[in-house]
Amino acid sequence: MIRDQADELRQLALRHAVRHDVPHAAPVPLVAVAGGKGGVGSTTIAVNLAAQLALFGHRTMLVDADLTGPDATAMCGLDAGCGLLDVLSGHRDLHEVLLAGPAGIQVLPGAWPSRTETKVAAGGHSRLMEQLRSLRSHVEAVVVDAGNGVRRDSDRFWRQTDLVLLATKPDDVSVMDTYAAIKVLLPMDCPTPVFTVINRVNSPDEAGAVHRRLAYACRRFLGRPIGTAGHLAEDPHAAEAAAAFSPLVLHRPRSRAAVAVAQLAQFVIQRLSLSQNAQTEGSRQRAEGSEALARESALCPLPTFPPRGTHEKIPGTRQFDSTRRHPAADVHETTSASTAPSK
Numbered sequence: 001m002i003r004d005q006a007d008e009l010r011q012l013a014l015r016h017a018v019r020h021d022v023p024h025a026a027p028v029p030l031v032a033v034a035g036g037k038g039g040v041g042s043t044t045i046a047v048n049l050a051a052q053l054a055l056f057g058h059r060t061m062l063v064d065a066d067l068t069g070p071d072a073t074a075m076c077g078l079d080a081g082c083g084l085l086d087v088l089s090g091h092r093d094l095h096e097v098l099l100a101g102p103a104g105i106q107v108l109p110g111a112w113p114s115r116t117e118t119k120v121a122a123g124g125h126s127r128l129m130e131q132l133r134s135l136r137s138h139v140e141a142v143v144v145d146a147g148n149g150v151r152r153d154s155d156r157f158w159r160q161t162d163l164v165l166l167a168t169k170p171d172d173v174s175v176m177d178t179y180a181a182i183k184v185l186l187p188m189d190c191p192t193p194v195f196t197v198i199n200r201v202n203s204p205d206e207a208g209a210v211h212r213r214l215a216y217a218c219r220r221f222l223g224r225p226i227g228t229a230g231h232l233a234e235d236p237h238a239a240e241a242a243a244a245f246s247p248l249v250l251h252r253p254r255s256r257a258a259v260a261v262a263q264l265a266q267f268v269i270q271r272l273s274l275s276q277n278a279q280t281e282g283s284r285q286r287a288e289g290s291e292a293l294a295r296e297s298a299l300c301p302l303p304t305f306p307p308r309g310t311h312e313k314i315p316g317t318r319q320f321d322s323t324r325r326h327p328a329a330d331v332h333e334t335t336s337a338s339t340a341p342s343k
Contacts, residue, residue, distance in 0.1 A: 027133035028142055029272040030161040033197075035148040035168065036178030041199040042167040043071045044238065044248070045261070046145035049165075051103040051247040052265040058140045058274055061098075061106040063132070065157060066147035070110030076101040077245035080109035087131070088124035094131040102247050106139065125156045140274055149177070155185040163271055164194045165229055165264075170201055170210050179217050188223065193271075195229035197264065207231035229267050232260045 033049065035042035043066065050062040064072040065084060073080060078099050086092040087108070094108065101107035132142050146157040146164075158164055164186075168178040182194060196214055198207040211228045218224045235257035241248040249258045268274075 026136060028136050028139050029163075029274075030129075030132065030142045030144060030157075031163045031165060031268055031272070032144045032146040032157045032161040033165045033167065034146040034154060034158065034181070035166065035174075036176075036181040037174055038068075038148045040148065040167045040169050040174055040178075041232070042148055043075060043145050044242070045165065045167050045197055045199065045232070045264070046143055047072050047075045048247045048249050048258070048261045049265055049268065050101075050105050050143040052249045052261050053141055053143070053268065053274075054103040054105045055249065056265055056269065058269070059104075059106075059138065061108065061132070061135070061139045061142045062101060063108045063142060063144040064110030065108075065144050066110060067151075068147060069112055072145040073107065073109040075242060075245060075247070076105075076107055078107060078109055080111070083109035083111045084128075085111050087128050090124060090127065094128070094135075102250055110145075129160055141268070141272060150181055150184045154181075158185045159187075159190050159192060161192060163268070164192055165197050165268075166194055166226075167197045167199050168210065168214070169199055170206055175210060175213055179214055182214075182218055182224070182226070183222060186224070193227065194224070195227045195267075197229050198231040200234045201231050202234055204231065230260060230264050232257045232264075 031049070033042050033046035047062065050060045053060040062072060062076070063084070064070050066072065067085075070080075070083070073083070078101060080097065080099055082092055082097045084097075086097055087094055097108060099107045099109055135142075144157050144161060146161075147154050166178055166182070168174045178196075186192065186194065196211050198210045201207040201210070211231075215226050215228075218226050233256040235248075235255050237252040237255040238248050238257055241251035244251055248255060249261050252258055
């Protein structure tokens with residue numbers, strides 16, 4: 001009974017925030033976490049980032065917007081009957097489907113969609129974004145698990161958020177698919193800044209090399225600079241946390257990957273100019289401990305662009321049909337250009 005009353009009060013407060021937002025209040029900043037392909041860890045990063053922001057004292061909402069399945073919802077240990085698709089279709093308002101998640105975050109759950117349910121009108125997406133932006137008095141940041149690959153529902157989040165964190169792994173296929181996603185989903189006139197998060201690396205040098213490949217290809221062929229938000233080391237504790245349906249930053253807060261997530265959260269706080277006063281004393285101590293562990297693990301910042309005059313190779317995995325240009329063809333051509341013998 002007590003929990004039901006608490007949920008009722010929470011929903012009433014959020015309903016008031018959606019319908020009667022404070023005039024002239026700045027909109028809630030949104031961060032999209034995405035991947036060029038499945039299996040690169042974008043959902044894991046999104047869930048842990050949201051939880052870590054909450055641990056740092058910021059009121060955070062996690063949106064499970066991957067329409068291929070509610071993986072972020074499951075990773076939070078939640079199972080919802082209603083969720084994102086109900087909001088997009090207009091059957092329910094945002095406040096009616098929110099759930100309390102780990103570390104005190106609010107979760108807009110996803111759902112297993114049917115083939116017809118995935119075809120959401122642009123009006124539904126605009127309505128969702130408007131409701132998310134209007135929660136300023138109750139939410140300081142929204143983390144969106146925007147899914148993987150080149151899909152129409154993904155590009156809407158990419159273009160309308162304040163920051164895109166693009167997860168990738170070091171293997172060649174992941175790198176090429178990541179470049180293809182940037183090329184297709186972000187038009188030239190889109191000002192949304194993109195930052196890479198290199199996942200499951202064995203060393204900072206490996207992460208730096210992967211980022212430089214992507215940064216060079218994007219700058220040369222797309223005229224778009226991309227930055228780096230850091231990297232996450234290969235960590236066996238991540239699988240343990242996933243099996244326990246708990247964020248790694250709660251399950252193993254001193255693990256190498258959890259430390260890297262804490263650094264990523266600090267990066268997001270600075271980029272979005274979130275109030276540093278929101279951190280409690282305990283949060284400050286956790287941040288200081290994370291920084292100390294980071295120094296021990298040599299998780300150093302990565303360069304944004306390769307040194308002038310150097311070209312990183314990206315081995316092509318296959319030949320592309322010349323009559324239909326693949327989005328990753330530019331990356332393939334970078335390899336050819338960098339390996340061609342000089343005349």
